[in-house]
Amino acid sequence: MARKGRARAPRGPGARPPEGDPRPAGSASFAPMERRGRGGGVLGLALACALATGGARADEVADAGDPRARLEAGAVFASYALGPPSTWHVVELLGHDVAPGDKQRLFLDASESFAGGSVELPVLVARGRESGPTLCLVAGVHGDELNGIEVVRRTFENLRPSQLRGMVIAVPVANLHGFRRSSRYLPDRRDLNRFFPGDPAGSSASRIANAIFQGVVRHCGALIDFHTGSHLRANLPQIRADLRRPGLLDLARALGIGVVVHSGGTQGTLRRAAVDSGVAAVTYEAGEPLRFQSHEIRRGIEGTWSLMASLGMVRSRPVANPMLSAVYYTSRWVRVDDGGIFLTDRKLGDPVKSEDLLGTVTDPVSNERSAIHAPVSGRIIGMAFPQVVIPGFAAFHIGIDSEPPAVSAGVPEPRPQMDGEGVDELEGEESPE
Ligand SMILES: [Zn+2]
Numbered sequence: 044m045a046r047k048g049r050a051r052a053p054r055g056p057g058a059r060p061p062e063g064d065p066r067p068a069g070s071a072s073f074a075p076m077e078r079r080g081r082g083g084g085v086l087g088l089a090l091a092c093a094l095a096t097g098g099a100r101a102d103e104v105a106d107a108g109d110p111r112a113r114l115e116a117g118a119v120f121a122s123y124a125l126g127p128p129s130t131w132h133v134v135e136l137l138g139h140d141v142a143p144g145d146k147q148r149l150f151l152d153a154s155e156s157f158a159g160g161s162v163e164l165p166v167l168v169a170r171g172r173e174s175g176p177t178l179c180l181v182a183g184v185h186g187d188e189l190n191g192i193e194v195v196r197r198t199f200e201n202l203r204p205s206q207l208r209g210m211v212i213a214v215p216v217a218n219l220h221g222f223r224r225s226s227r228y229l230p231d232r233r234d235l236n237r238f239f240p241g242d243p244a245g246s247s248a249s250r251i252a253n254a255i256f257q258g259v260v261r262h263c264g265a266l267i268d269f270h271t272g273s274h275l276r277a278n279l280p281q282i283r284a285d286l287r288r289p290g291l292l293d294l295a296r297a298l299g300i301g302v303v304v305h306s307g308g309t310q311g312t313l314r315r316a317a318v319d320s321g322v323a324a325v326t327y328e329a330g331e332p333l334r335f336q337s338h339e340i341r342r343g344i345e346g347t348w349s350l351m352a353s354l355g356m357v358r359s360r361p362v363a364n365p366m367l368s369a370v371y372y373t374s375r376w377v378r379v380d381d382g383g384i385f386l387t388d389r390k391l392g393d394p395v396k397s398e399d400l401l402g403t404v405t406d407p408v409s410n411e412r413s414a415i416h417a418p419v420s421g422r423i424i425g426m427a428f429p430q431v432v433i434p435g436f437a438a439f440h441i442g443i444d445s446e447p448p449a450v451s452a453g454v455p456e457p458r459p460q461m462d463g464e465g466v467d468e469l470e471g472e473e474s475p476e
């Protein structure tokens with residue numbers, strides 16, 4: 044029996060970049076940096092370049108019933124950013140034509156259940172009547188992280204294509220297997236967020252990642268990946284971005300969340316893979332898993348609208364002063380040295396000075412108590428809930444007060460953490476393999 048297609052997006056030879064394009068086949072459909080985009084709003088030229096508008100000519104998708112025509116349309120779509128910016132017509136997404144003014148729910152054939160039924164990820168698309176950037180919203184890469192799922196749902200519910208410039212593509216639940224089981228992981232305990240951009244012949248995680256990347260991510264100009272803390276930890280609402288990349292600090296600030304944390308992104312994360320292929324991607328981190336938290340959800344919705352306003356996609360008002368964001372170029376996890384009962388009075392967002400008491404760990408048998416002190420001055424941007432811990436447990440994530448690095452020096456790689464961890468490492472403590 045023939046295998047079912049994993050992604051309905053145009054693929055194969057027709058999806059290759061045009062002759063002379065240095066990008067590999069299947070890489071993001073993305074404007075070269077020398078091309079001026081239509082980002083507009085408060086964002087700088089660098090980002091505007093990165094968000095050039097797209098659109099295929101109507102005649103190129105006119106015969107969508109012919110597979111060959113689809114491939115050709117796919118080829119054009121893969122390079123749409125190279126077309127004249129004035130064109131804004133029908134595009135093909137996941138095998139469907141999406142016309143200006145359309146709001147559609149599509150499905151991405153990403154995997155199969157144990158019973159053999161296909162697992163189709165809902166993909167929501169709103170194509171504005173006027174040309175503009177393509178913004179992608181992806182939530183639920185970790186199936187137990189719910190805040191982002193609600194941010195995406197409410198944001199999309201209120202989008203009016205008649206008032207939109209550009210296109211919004213949303214994947215509300217990227218890890219449906221995990222979501223159904225209230226689990227961060229896929230059924231084989233793999234962390235989907237370590238397998239992007241994926242491989243169509245790889246592990247189950249890699250195949251799902253590939254389907255999402257080819258079906259959706261390569262069409263994005265900008266992308267927000269929504270997450271929460273993990274494993275009984277919570278995060279202060281924050282934007283994580285690789286601040287060494289052009290335009291990403293402006294983009295991160297434009298969400299107006301107030302806290303920006305530099306992070307190159309662990310290899311295999313959706314954000315890292317998207318940025319590597321030219322998509323202006325950031326992560327919104329807020330709250331804790333397995334809960335819908337109204338404050339964190341509202342901040343995410345406001346941030347998304349603020350970004351769309353900054354990009355000139357909607358008429359609502361962007362955040363008043365994006366420069367007010369605190370930007371942490373370095374951060375550090377504080378680990379406990381003893382096992383026992385971890386307790387703390389600290390709250391997310393608390394400023395701390397070096398040597399301040401953060402919490403205690405008490406041996407439940409001997410009553411011996413050890414103190415946890417702040418090793419640096421800064422602000423608590425992530426922390427664990429009181430719980431039983433063992434030595435090495437990461438209890439507090441501190442954004443470190445520091446001057447921005449000199450422009451000429453660029454932003455350094457995040458300082459190596461204990462165990463060589465990066466900022467994002469607690470997005471998945473366990474080895475993916
Ligand atoms: Zn996550």
